[in-house]
Amino acid sequence: MSLLKYFPFIKLSFKNHLSHTMRMIFRFCGCFFFMVVFIELWRLIDREGLLEIPYKITDLAWYVSFTQMFLFLSPRFFMVINEDIRSGDIAYFLIRPISYLNMRLLEGIGALSANMVSYYSVGVFLLWLYIGELPSGGIVTLITVMIFLYLGSILHLMFQLMAGITAFWLQEAEPMYRIYQKLLIVLGGLYMPLTLYPDWVEKFASFTPFYTMMYMPVRPLLNEGTFFENVIMTLGYFCVWFVLAFMLMGWMYRTCVRRLEVNGG
Amino acid sequence: MSTIHVENLSKTFKLKKSGKGLSGAIKSFFSPEWKDVHALQGISFDIEKGERVAFIGPNGAGKSTTIKLLSGILNPSAGQVSVNGYVPWQEREKLSYEIGTVFGQRSQLWYHLPAQDTFDLLACAYEIKPDVYRARLKHLVETFEIGPLLEKPVRQLSLGQRMRCEIVASFLHAPSTLFLDEPTVGLDVSAKAMIRDLVYDSSKQNGTTVLLTSHDTGDIEKVCDRVIIIDEGQIIIDHSIDKLRSDYIRQKIVTFQTKEEEIQISLKGVTEIEKKPHKSSFSIDVSKQSVEALIQHAMDQSSLRDITVEDPPMEEIIKTIYKDHKVSA
Structure with missing residues (x-):
């Protein structure tokens, strides 16, 4: 099957997402608001000496801003799958010469890319103005982080897709996604770097996809770790998790299609 | 060999029984009971190339289930089916290039985008060569008179306009077999007439096989030359329209x-x-x-x-x- 035929789905979804201007602006403003809240929170902690912070406060500000950005970059993709399953529309995609999973994933990437345009340009520029300086690693680190965050967001989409598929069993994907999101917040280091957690939490997190999709991409902003740790290891972790996610996604989908065939369209 | 061959086709769904009242709901939660619903009970028929067959019956008779089985959406519980030489549920992808489907209650168009975008997307999905696609779309746009609608977001189209676009979307890859599940449901008189004429003319000109379900007898009269009537999952009549008239008038x-x-x-x-x-x-x-x-x-x-x-x-x-x-x- 030609993979090229899936690329128009990215293009169409990109276009579709951009056509909802107000939604994008509102989401962007919401994201920037939370970035500011967390930057100020860490500035306060630093100013009051409430916690010993082993990082430069501006680097930490970039870190918490980018973890927030990660959450807002990806569309709420599990809802699309959830709706397809609940309405029965998923059955009607089976009779098209395309894979439902590939189609939806690439649509998600299209929407993600549309968000990326504004977050990576206006968002980063506004952050630079607000924080007052670039991260210690400089522009190269910033670009590296942005590339890895994009990859992490794709991995996040794949896990959202799997959370969506659970609607086959649970009738509603929201509860599963809520659990997934809470784990992401804790084990992905959303509010603070994992190095500030107890060692065992960081160790445990490193075996989960949340560590790879969120913490590893933004970690270079803290100006710690070697090139090997920040780039080569991150790429290695991505390879492993992408393969595992593809396999898991495929298995879940095949199981669900069998279930669909039994229960009807 | 028939374009569509159906032999002893059966489909049974399992439905969970819901308990009465709160105690029934609790009992059903811990110890669910299931009942079998026999949607199709061993139906058999053949449809030759170019035939236009109406599949009618009351609600819940098994019409849509049959179309879903023939198009590959569902797996049967028993029986054999061949559509254009393929077993639908086993060779979905190959079959998808040869069949067109319109489900009156579902849309294959992207709701927020113009129909043109969906057509472009489907052309890629069906791997239609660009020059062939352009020529075919031009012809279909003229035939179905949807030129002014192409750039409008689908959500802004009336039901009749949307259905014309749905049918164009189904015709884009020039299917040799069409499955139409209530294609005129909810349409006004003129929109119905237009769709009937277009399906009929297209079938006549290109030898497209049509299997149509409808509650509207106008669809049957204007489009089909054979009627299969189904009730409770069993075929009760399978005649040409002419024979039906002579036998039942x-x-x-x-x-x-x-x-x-x-x-x-x-x-x-x-x-x-x-x-x-x-x-x-x-x-x-x-x-x-x-x-x-x-x-x-x-x-x-x-x-x-x-x-x-x-x-x-x-x-x-x-x-x-x-x-x-x-x-x-």
Whole structure:
């Protein structure tokens, strides 16, 4: 099957997402608001000496801003799958010469890319103005982080897709996604770097996809770790998790299609 | 070899029984009970290339389930199916290039985007060569008169406009077999007529095989030349439209225009159904009275200016069949 035929789905979804201007602006403003809240929170902690912070406060500000950005970059993709399953529309995609999973994933990437345009340009520029300086690693680190965050967001989409598929069993994907999101917040280091957690939490997190999709991409902003740790290891972790996610996604989908065939369209 | 071959096709769904009241709900939660619903019970038929077949029956008869099985959406519980030489649920992808589907209650168009974008996307999905796609789309746009609609977001189209776009989307890859599940549901008279004509003409010109389900007898009369009637998952009639008419028309409508203001007819099996000055219509039960006898009787009583003899509408025929077979429509 030609993979090229899936690329128009990215293009169409990109276009579709951009056509909802107000939604994008509102989401962007919401994201920037939370970035500011967390930057100020860490500035306060630093100013009051409430916690010993082993990082430069501006680097930490970039870190918490980018973890927030990660959450807002990806569309709420599990809802699309959830709706397809609940309405029965998923059955009607089976009779098209395309894979439902590939189609939806690439649509998600299209929407993600549309968000990326504004977050990576206006968002980063506004952050630079607000924080007052670039991260210690400089522009190269910033670009590296942005590339890895994009990859992490794709991995996040794949896990959202799997959370969506659970609607086959649970009738509603929201509860599963809520659990997934809470784990992401804790084990992905959303509010603070994992190095500030107890060692065992960081160790445990490193075996989960949340560590790879969120913490590893933004970690270079803290100006710690070697090139090997920040780039080569991150790429290695991505390879492993992408393969595992593809396999898991495929298995879940095949199981669900069998279930669909039994229960009807 | 038939384009569509169906042999002893059965489909059984398992449905969870819901308990009555709170205690029933709790019991059902811990110990669910299931019941079998036999949507199809061993149906068999063949459809040849270029045939246009109506698949009709009351709600829940198994029409849509049959279409879903033939298009590959569902797996059967038993039986064999071949569509264009493929087993639908095993060779979905190969079959998808050869069939077109329209489900009246579902949309294959992207809701927020113009129909043109969906067409472009489908052209890629079906791997249609760009020059072939352009020529085919141009032809379809002209035929279905959707030129002004192409750039409008689908959400802004009326139901009739959307259905025309849906059918264009189904025709884009030039399918040799069309499955239409209630394609005219909810449409106004002119939109229905347009869609019927377009499906009929396309089938005539390209030899497309059509299997259509509908509750609207107009769809059957205008598009199809054969009818399969299904009830409770079993086929009760499989005839050509002509045979259906000759077998089931027990009444005819005879209208007289007379010089006299009115005529009185009292014959067995004849009922007056409309009376206007100089014009009277009668329904005649042909099993009890011949049309010739009625005309002769009318001629004896008055000076006739004009006579019209009509078959009852298809709807009446279907009603008769349902009544004969005790179908709960």
